[in-house]
Amino acid sequence: MRDRWEWVLIKHSGRNGFRGMVVAALLLVFCSTGIAADTLELSNHRGKVVVLDFWASWCVPCRRSFPWMNTMQEKYGDDGLVIIAVNVDNATADAAAFLQEYPAKFEIFYDSDHQLVRDYAIEAMPSSFLIGRDGNVIDNHLGFKFAKTDEYEAAIVAALGK
Amino acid sequence: MKKLIAVGLLALCAGCSSMGVEPWDRDVLAKAEMQLTTDALEAATDDHIYFSKEASSGGRGFGGGGCGCN
Amino acid sequence: MSKNTNQKSISATLATATCALLGGTIAAPVDAQEEPAWDFNTSLLYYGEDNDRVQDASISMLARRTFYDDRALTMGLTIDALTGATPNGGIKQNTPQTFTRPSGNDVFTTPANTLPLDDTFRDTRVAVNASWQQPLGRLYTFNVGASASKEYDYLHLGANAKISRDFNKRNTTVSAGLAFAADSIDPEGGAPTPLTPMLDVDDLSNRLGEQDKDIVDLVFGVTQVISRNLVVQANYSFSDSSGYLNDPFKIVAVVDGVTGDVIPRTPPSGDVGPSHEYIFESRPDTRTKHSLYGQAKYYMAGKVLDASYRYMTDDWDIDSHTVDLRYRWPINDKHYLEPHLRFYTQTTADFYRVGVVDGDPLPSHATHDYRLGEFDAITAGLKYGWETRNGNEMSVRLEVYQQRGSIPADRLIGNQVGLVQYPDLDAVIFQYSYRFGR
Numbered sequence: 001m002r003d004r005w006e007w008v009l010i011k012h013s014g015r016n017g018f019r020g021m022v023v024a025a026l027l028l029v030f031c032s033t034g035i036a037a038d039t040l041e042l043s044n045h046r047g048k049v050v051v052l053d054f055w056a057s058w059c060v061p062c063r064r065s066f067p068w069m070n071t072m073q074e075k076y077g078d079d080g081l082v083i084i085a086v087n088v089d090n091a092t093a094d095a096a097a098f099l100q101e102y103p104a105k106f107e108i109f110y111d112s113d114h115q116l117v118r119d120y121a122i123e124a125m126p127s128s129f130l131i132g133r134d135g136n137v138i139d140n141h142l143g144f145k146f147a148k149t150d151e152y153e154a155a156i157v158a159a160l161g162k
Numbered sequence: 163m164k165k166l167i168a169v170g171l172l173a174l175c176a177g178c179s180s181m182g183v184e185p186w187d188r189d190v191l192a193k194a195e196m197q198l199t200t201d202a203l204e205a206a207t208d209d210h211i212y213f214s215k216e217a218s219s220g221g222r223g224f225g226g227g228g229c230g231c232n
Numbered sequence: 233m234s235k236n237t238n239q240k241s242i243s244a245t246l247a248t249a250t251c252a253l254l255g256g257t258i259a260a261p262v263d264a265q266e267e268p269a270w271d272f273n274t275s276l277l278y279y280g281e282d283n284d285r286v287q288d289a290s291i292s293m294l295a296r297r298t299f300y301d302d303r304a305l306t307m308g309l310t311i312d313a314l315t316g317a318t319p320n321g322g323i324k325q326n327t328p329q330t331f332t333r334p335s336g337n338d339v340f341t342t343p344a345n346t347l348p349l350d351d352t353f354r355d356t357r358v359a360v361n362a363s364w365q366q367p368l369g370r371l372y373t374f375n376v377g378a379s380a381s382k383e384y385d386y387l388h389l390g391a392n393a394k395i396s397r398d399f400n401k402r403n404t405t406v407s408a409g410l411a412f413a414a415d416s417i418d419p420e421g422g423a424p425t426p427l428t429p430m431l432d433v434d435d436l437s438n439r440l441g442e443q444d445k446d447i448v449d450l451v452f453g454v455t456q457v458i459s460r461n462l463v464v465q466a467n468y469s470f471s472d473s474s475g476y477l478n479d480p481f482k483i484v485a486v487v488d489g490v491t492g493d494v495i496p497r498t499p500p501s502g503d504v505g506p507s508h509e510y511i512f513e514s515r516p517d518t519r520t521k522h523s524l525y526g527q528a529k530y531y532m533a534g535k536v537l538d539a540s541y542r543y544m545t546d547d548w549d550i551d552s553h554t555v556d557l558r559y560r561w562p563i564n565d566k567h568y569l570e571p572h573l574r575f576y577t578q579t580t581a582d583f584y585r586v587g588v589v590d591g592d593p594l595p596s597h598a599t600h601d602y603r604l605g606e607f608d609a610i611t612a613g614l615k616y617g618w619e620t621r622n623g624n625e626m627s628v629r630l631e632v633y634q635q636r637g638s639i640p641a642d643r644l645i646g647n648q649v650g651l652v653q654y655p656d657l658d659a660v661i662f663q664y665s666y667r668f669g670r
Binding site: 181182183184185187188189190191193195196197198200201202203204206207210211212215216217218219220221222227230232 | 302401404540
Binding site for chain 1: 184185186187188189192193229230231232
């Protein structure tokens with residue numbers, strides 16, 4: 001099976017040579033015009049269990065999922081869980097307003113050029129991918145249902161345990 | 163007549179499989195003003211008025227469209 | 233590559249983290265749907281026709297309680313008060329006409345050269361409905377509901393169910409719905425036997441007991457997302473009514489075969505009653521309707537165009553076309569205007585007639601109810617909506633509704649030509665709505 005995160009990394013290697021000191025100046029440009037930082041570095045989290053959750057400000061079930069994901073991050077962060085919520089809004093300002101109402105205690109990545117959603121072939125909003133410590137996708141679920149949160153949590157625990 | 167309509171609707175469905183948008187592109191469709199029935203109360207009021215004054219009634223109204231979430 | 237990767241990864245992480253922080257201070261209006269646990273929609277409505285005809289005032293409330301995982305309970309209540317007069321099916325004459333009230337208790341007189349109107353319609357109606365929405369699995373949604381309404385002489389009870397299934401990443405939704413209604417009518421004095429004469433005051437010999445009407449409705453629909461800005465829907469509906477489908481308050485004049493004048497009569501001495509001969513209308517005891525409906529909602533840079541068309545045909549020979557256009561035009565992010573235009577046209581029922589000819593055998597069915605005649609109608613309106621200081625929605629709309637009809641020349645006899653016209657309708661609709669959550 002192809003190593004998923006490596007494939008994502010290769011797809012996303014963008015321009016070379018941005019230095020840290022230029023980053024600060026460009027942040028404003030990225031944030032206000034919605035050009036996302038173009039690399040999601042899943043390789044950083046190798047050895048940890050990653051939940052990659054795709055959300056949008058207009059997605060109603062996403063509002064329910066954020067408090068739950070906060071709980072999961074707090075509960076299992078020390079055990080090696082990293083939640084990365086990928087935002088697909090066209091304008092990051094919409095995502096910002098959502099985050100004001102539903103603050104996130106986990107990492108947010110902005111995929112406003114919609115490259116990541118295509119790579120993961122998202123079929124529903126929200127979509128969540130459970131990626132194991134070895135970087136392989138273990139599971140994914142379409143939508144967020146309160147009735148299934150025990151199931152989602154059990155899958156995370158199993159992935160952490162392995 | 164009924165068979166023709168049923169076939170027509172089925173044909174419409176078959177042709178539908180290639181149309182649409184990706185799940186992440188439903189921001190506009192998720193807006194309240196883009197729902198097929200924006201104001202249920204106004205729609206019900208109008209239906210009642212026209213049912214009382216004309217010989218036709220109903221015809222409208224189901225789900226679909228919207229954010230397509232869950 | 234690894235060195236660059238590390239540098240890029242740090243900057244990326246920094247970028248994303250800081251974006252989140254910065255983003256937090258650039259608060260932009262969220263366009264997403266709010267989802268309070270409760271959503272209340274209330275309205276006050278006034279409907280008024282000109283020439284002392286029907287006036288209706290109503291208050292409505294729709295409450296929707298959402299639960300986890302896309303389940304919802306919706307409850308509605310409407311109370312309306314109806315007053316005013318409505319054409320009773322009689323025709324204009326050069327002489328005054330006296331009619332017995334539908335209750336049989338009294339008479340009323342219409343002056344010469346005036347469209348006969350019956351003002352017995354002072355009534356209050358209470359209507360309630362409730363429905364439950366439940367997803368089944370990920371792609372199916374099921375809805376079940378009930379409705380009931382009561383006015384002085386009319387009771388409606390109904391139940392409905394609907395199921396829909398999504399396809400193609402929820403770009404396509406196919407739905408099917410079924411509704412049953414069991415209505416009963418028991419007007420004061422009793423429902424009249426169709427085609428029998430209007431009798432003198434206190435003569436209820438031609439009245440029937442409580443009458444029933446059953447209706448079955450079936451709807452099949454497909455909703456399709458065409459593009460990011462366009463969603464369309466197509467529905468086919470089938471409706472079958474059976475039972476007492478007559479309007480117990482409507483009559484048909486008995487006319488002379490040459491002059492077209494209504495035949496005069498004199499009540500027996502000591503009695504009070506109609507001045508001319510009239511019979512109660514008669515409609516078939518079944519009615520089957522088919523409708524095709526199509527709707528499109530199109531978003532153009534903040535403005536929304538809602539266009540729909542409906543074609544209806546039934547076995548009473550009525551065909552109708554309805555075109556409805558709404559254009560929502562946001563003035564800014566808190567106010568909008570929505571002009572509305574509706575065109576409607578219908579053909580006449582095959583048993584619609586001006587009167588029955590005295591001496592001819594009675595037809596099996598006959599009506600002069602203008603709602604089964606041939607007419608065009610236009611509605612033109614404007615709605616203005618705004619967001620209140622506490623984030624709730626208010627709107628007002630004002631509309632005018634006009635019906636202009638015609639009676640085919642071959643259905644007019646003698647003096648009726650020029651005298652008997654379709655009772656054109658002019659009405660105004662005003663509605664105020666307030667929508668709030670929690």
